[in-house]
Amino acid sequence: MRVLIVEDDPDLARQLKDALGDAGYAVDMAPDGEEGHFLGDTEPYDAVVLDLGLPVIDGISVLQKWRADGKTFPVLILTARDQWSEKVAGFDAGADDYLTKPFHTEELLARLRALVRRAAGHTTDTIDIGGLSVDNRSGRAFVDGASIKLTSHEFRLLSYMAMHVGKVISRTELVEHIYDQDFDRDSNTIEVFIGRLRRKIGVKRIETVRGLGYRLVDPETDVVKN
Amino acid sequence: MNVGANMREANPPEQGRSLVWRLVRSAAMWVVPALLFTALSLILFYRASIYKNFNDPLESTIQALVAKIETGPGGQGSEQGIMLADEPIDPRYQLALSGRYWLIGELQDDDTLSPILSSLSLYGATLSLSPRDAKKIRQHSGDVTRTFSVGPDREPLSLVAQVAIYNDQHLVIVAAADRRPAAQAVRQFSLIALGLLTVLAVGLTIAIYMQVRLGLSPLFALRDRVVDVREGRASAVEGRYPKEIKPLADELNSLIGHNRDVVEYARNHVSNLAHALKTPLAVLVNETDGKKTKLADLVARQAGIMSKQVDHHLRRARAAARGQVIGAKTSVDDTIKSLVRTLGRIYRDKDLDFQLDLQDGLMFRGEKRDLEEMAGNLLDNACKWTKARINVRAEITADNKIRITIDDDGPGMAPDQYENVLKRGTRLDETTPGTGFGLSIANDLAKAYKGSLVLDKSPMGGLRTVLVLPMVRG
Numbered sequence: 001m002r003v004l005i006v007e008d009d010p011d012l013a014r015q016l017k018d019a020l021g022d023a024g025y026a027v028d029m030a031p032d033g034e035e036g037h038f039l040g041d042t043e044p045y046d047a048v049v050l051d052l053g054l055p056v057i058d059g060i061s062v063l064q065k066w067r068a069d070g071k072t073f074p075v076l077i078l079t080a081r082d083q084w085s086e087k088v089a090g091f092d093a094g095a096d097d098y099l100t101k102p103f104h105t106e107e108l109l110a111r112l113r114a115l116v117r118r119a120a121g122h123t124t125d126t127i128d129i130g131g132l133s134v135d136n137r138s139g140r141a142f143v144d145g146a147s148i149k150l151t152s153h154e155f156r157l158l159s160y161m162a163m164h165v166g167k168v169i170s171r172t173e174l175v176e177h178i179y180d181q182d183f184d185r186d187s188n189t190i191e192v193f194i195g196r197l198r199r200k201i202g203v204k205r206i207e208t209v210r211g212l213g214y215r216l217v218d219p220e221t222d223v224v225k226n
Numbered sequence: 227m228n229v230g231a232n233m234r235e236a237n238p239p240e241q242g243r244s245l246v247w248r249l250v251r252s253a254a255m256w257v258v259p260a261l262l263f264t265a266l267s268l269i270l271f272y273r274a275s276i277y278k279n280f281n282d283p284l285e286s287t288i289q290a291l292v293a294k295i296e297t298g299p300g301g302q303g304s305e306q307g308i309m310l311a312d313e314p315i316d317p318r319y320q321l322a323l324s325g326r327y328w329l330i331g332e333l334q335d336d337d338t339l340s341p342i343l344s345s346l347s348l349y350g351a352t353l354s355l356s357p358r359d360a361k362k363i364r365q366h367s368g369d370v371t372r373t374f375s376v377g378p379d380r381e382p383l384s385l386v387a388q389v390a391i392y393n394d395q396h397l398v399i400v401a402a403a404d405r406r407p408a409a410q411a412v413r414q415f416s417l418i419a420l421g422l423l424t425v426l427a428v429g430l431t432i433a434i435y436m437q438v439r440l441g442l443s444p445l446f447a448l449r450d451r452v453v454d455v456r457e458g459r460a461s462a463v464e465g466r467y468p469k470e471i472k473p474l475a476d477e478l479n480s481l482i483g484h485n486r487d488v489v490e491y492a493r494n495h496v497s498n499l500a501h502a503l504k505t506p507l508a509v510l511v512n513e514t515d516g517k518k519t520k521l522a523d524l525v526a527r528q529a530g531i532m533s534k535q536v537d538h539h540l541r542r543a544r545a546a547a548r549g550q551v552i553g554a555k556t557s558v559d560d561t562i563k564s565l566v567r568t569l570g571r572i573y574r575d576k577d578l579d580f581q582l583d584l585q586d587g588l589m590f591r592g593e594k595r596d597l598e599e600m601a602g603n604l605l606d607n608a609c610k611w612t613k614a615r616i617n618v619r620a621e622i623t624a625d626n627k628i629r630i631t632i633d634d635d636g637p638g639m640a641p642d643q644y645e646n647v648l649k650r651g652t653r654l655d656e657t658t659p660g661t662g663f664g665l666s667i668a669n670d671l672a673k674a675y676k677g678s679l680v681l682d683k684s685p686m687g688g689l690r691t692v693l694v695l696p697m698v699r700g
Contacts, residue, residue: 011513015512080505081501085599087568088598095571097572101505102504102507102508
């Protein structure tokens with residue numbers, strides 16, 4: 001899962017980056033509305049945390065521009081202003097959730113998780129695929145009830161594939177959603193990660209669709225389907 | 227900051243006399259004396275003229291008598307040797323007590339008149355003269371003296387007298403007539419003159435009143451436009467005004483604008499301060515989250531206190547700036563619909579069923595953000611507790627106010643909690659955001675607008691909140 005944080009306060013931005021990074025997200029940062037708008041416009045984020053009081057372009061305008069351009073990623077507004085008039089303005093501009101400062105990191109993470117899974121069409125934080133269980137809340141995965149050890153990149157990959165279970169995901173898409181923009185992207189490393197994941201969760205759970213990409217499946221039902 | 231409050235309170239205690247009343251009164255103060263003076267002059271002039279006409283025949287009589295006096299022995303009153311060649315022909319001088327008399331006599335030293343000859347009409351009586359008149363006659367012996375007297379029939383007389391000298395004898399020749407017909411004519415004239423002038427006075431006063439109303443009509447129009455602004459029907463004083471009061475209208479508009487700016491400035495200032503403080507507070511809270519050191523504990527606790535302080539003072543400052551923008555109005559329908567849309571997103575996992583029954587065209591006399599704050603908090607509370615259904619009704623009350631009723635089918639609240647819930651958050655130590663806190667915010671705001679918030683049991687099973695607010699009429 002890749003998230004954009006648009007926040008002008010450097011300390012708060014760093015804390016959010018750390019907290020979201022620890023929670024398994026690939027995080028991009030923008031210190032002002034202009035850069036934030038540009039990143040949101042060009043990168044495929046799974047969610048955006050947007051401060052409203054931003055330099056250059058204010059948060060509401062950035063959000064309106066994204067929605068006008070057809071961007072559908074969920075946006076969580078972060079603001080010091082807690083009046084209903086501001087909430088209404090935020091939601092009318094196209095926000096999906098609203099969190100007022102000061103807030104606890106846990107609250108932000110829970111809201112963000114809810115936004116991401118809702119956008120992918122899931123109702124719970126835990127996704128079960130025939131014995132494989134991905135718990136986005138704790139950032140852990142289980143196979144037949146047994147916890148498996150994953151690095152943060154591996155979990156991010158698994159989490160993204162679990163969110164879009166059954167769907168063919170290209171290598172490029174995987175790169176775009178599990179690395180932040182500063183990461184040295186090499187789609188070959190994806191193959192390495194896929195190989196490691198297969199060893200840990202079972203080879204049959206990740207299919208290779210030649211020329212298109214990969215997909216996470218339930219081996220039991222999938223056999224029947226094919 | 228208190229422009230609005232002062233304008234409201236200034237009226238009753240020191241209301242001056244009406245401008246129309248002052249102008250009409252000052253006009254009447256010169257119109258009435260002027261007309262009275264005219265009436266008096268007219269009457270006096272007419273009276274003088276009437277009596278002059280009345281006395282002329284008497285003077286002719288005197289002249290006739292003078293011309294016919296003969297001296298010598300014998301004849302009537304021969305003692306003094308005074309007689310008349312023949313008597314004046316007017317038959318009234320022959321008729322007893324006819325009201326027309328003549329007399330020729332001698333003025334005695336004691337100012338009484340001793341008759342020598344007199345008209346038959348006197349019937350043996352004499353004509354009396356006051357000592358003052360006698361003196362006057364003596365002094366102006368060559369001229370005619372005009373005066374009043376009383377006749378033999380006790381009738382008021384107009385009397386003319388002249389002194390004539392015959393053979394060293396000082397004769398006083400007197401002619402008199404009943405003056406009641408003349409007095410009657412004067413009285414009649416006075417009544418007519420006074421009546422007509424009174425009509426004129428009333429007519430003039432009415433004309434002045436109309437003129438004043440007409441002249442002041444732009445001022446009344448200005449007053450009505452100011453009321454429009456105050457009641458939220460207009461945002462500025464509109465219309466064209468004569469050059470004498472145009473500066474006043476312009477000043478009012480700039481005052482209204484200034485008031486808006488001041489309130490906006492105060493509110494933005496507070497809001498900016500809150501924003502400036504809340505981000506660092508968020509940083510502090512986040513930094514201490516999940517850390518178990520003594521320092522983290524201390525910082526977390528202090529940051530929590532600071533956060534409460536900021537919220538408390540922010541609330542107070544907002545309340546102070548509330549209801550002060552002159553001429554603000556807000557559509558109830560639009561505001562509630564946009565809130566319902568927003569709440570639908572916030573509570574999207576809950577699958578809420580809103581039933582809206584909003585009367586068309588309701589206008590809240592106040593600012594949008596305040597209506598949003600009140601209705602938003604009440605609706606949010608309903609969304610929080612409801613199972614699914616929320617009913618919202620907005621209507622006009624009998625005394626021309628807006629009533630917004632919100633019902634939910636949640637668990638409701640014990641009636642003994644109502645008061646407590648509405649008061650929550652008014653004390654600093656209770657300003658912890660949580661359930662019911664929004665209700666007290668809505669309550670404070672409703673009071674700031676001289677409205678009310680009442681909690682009740684809903685027929686749907688949950689809580690009913692009834693918000694009553696001022697309305698823009700017309």
